[in-house]
């Protein structure tokens with residue numbers, strides 16, 4: 001007998017002994033698979049298939065499980081890229097000492113998790129992220145979780161019923177409308193300037209990210225790099241057509257939102273202070 005070959009695909013390529021046994025495997029089969037080189041023992045009770053995600057392998061080998069923003073990214077949630085693998089410590093991993101490129105993040109606010117898989121589920125991952133991210137970035141991540149339907153607002157209210165006020169505020173600021181983290185950041189920052197923007201507005205048959213006033217459209221790139229030549233073409237065509245309808249279009253890149261917001265803010269305020277975001281009589285509907 002040998003281990004079922006559909007096991008790794010359903011579990012990011014890394015399984016605990018108890019997951020393997022639950023799936024019908026036996027200790028003898030595990031031993032034989034390790035001896036044959038089909039799977040690799042990462043630490044006591046954890047095994048990797050060759051298809052395993054390298055980040056997951058590193059976290060488990062280091063004595064933790066993948067959690068926080070790295071686990072959320074595995075689930076498809078928009079998270080800020082910091083180049084590190086965020087893990088939750090197991091009892092074996094004590095103290096601050098984790099290898100370079102790893103970040104040890106503890107579950108916050110009295111939540112305790114039973115480790116059942118190599119990657120934490122959405123609520124445990126969020127509980128770790130609450131202790132790891134600044135407030136705006138936590139709102140960004142919560143927004144993405146709500147938008148994807150990975151958790152309900154009720155579940156998050158329950159998760160953070162006794163959390164510090166900063167965490168509660170981050171939850172209150174999330175509305176689940178944003179399709180990307182950069183959109184959430186733009187919405188939060190414009191609100192803070194006292195500018196109320198309408199997200200995801202239909203203009204004819206085009207949906208734009210934000211409408212400020214009556215005719216300032218703000219489009220926000222969700223990713224660090226634009227690799228898609230077709231999307232590049234399409235975006236320019238949209239901008240031109242919206243300009244023909246009398247709208248001003250500002251397109252913000254990922255790095256402008258994350259790293260150069262002060263310049264973006266100054267430009268938007270310049271437009272608003274002239275009243276250029278308001279519709280004048282000459283513009284047709």
Ligand SMILES: [Zn+2]
Nearest residue numbers: 068086105132
């Ligand atoms: Zn973290």
